[in-house]
Amino acid sequence: MAVSLIRIDDRLIHGQVIQGWVKHLDIKRIVVCNDEAASDETRRALLEMAVPAEVGINILSVTLAVQASQEARFTKEDVLFLFTVPQDCLRFLRLGDRLNRSMWAPCDSRPGKNMFWKRFTLNDEEVLA
Secondary structure (H helix, E strand, O other), rough: OEEEEEOOOOOOHHHHHHHHHHHHHHEEEEEOOOOHHHHHHHHHHHHHHHOOOOOEEEEEEEEHHHHHHOOOOOOEEEEEEEEEOOHHHHHHHOOOEEEEEOOEOOEEOOOOOOOOOEEEEEOOOHHHO
């Protein structure tokens, strides 16, 4: 598997991801690793609509994303793995996958979050992860 980028971004798929990273790194497939999105048909449909036709998309639970990665289902593609929270990314690692390159997206201030850097906030649970 040619993992081009792992991104932690609570917004998942949006303009910067598609216009910036997908085009810049010539990403061929996006794998959304999120238990809630994987089990929500409406959210899945919205995420799928946000991706250009030439880019494949999988919306998987974290456990299934690890399995797919270990089974080398994406070996011939440049893949972007997207996580909403650091805890899911850590769980992905603990379940047995490796990350070559990761990026944390700016996370704007929300209730219960503390500012660590400009436009980068984490809650207590995310800090512990």
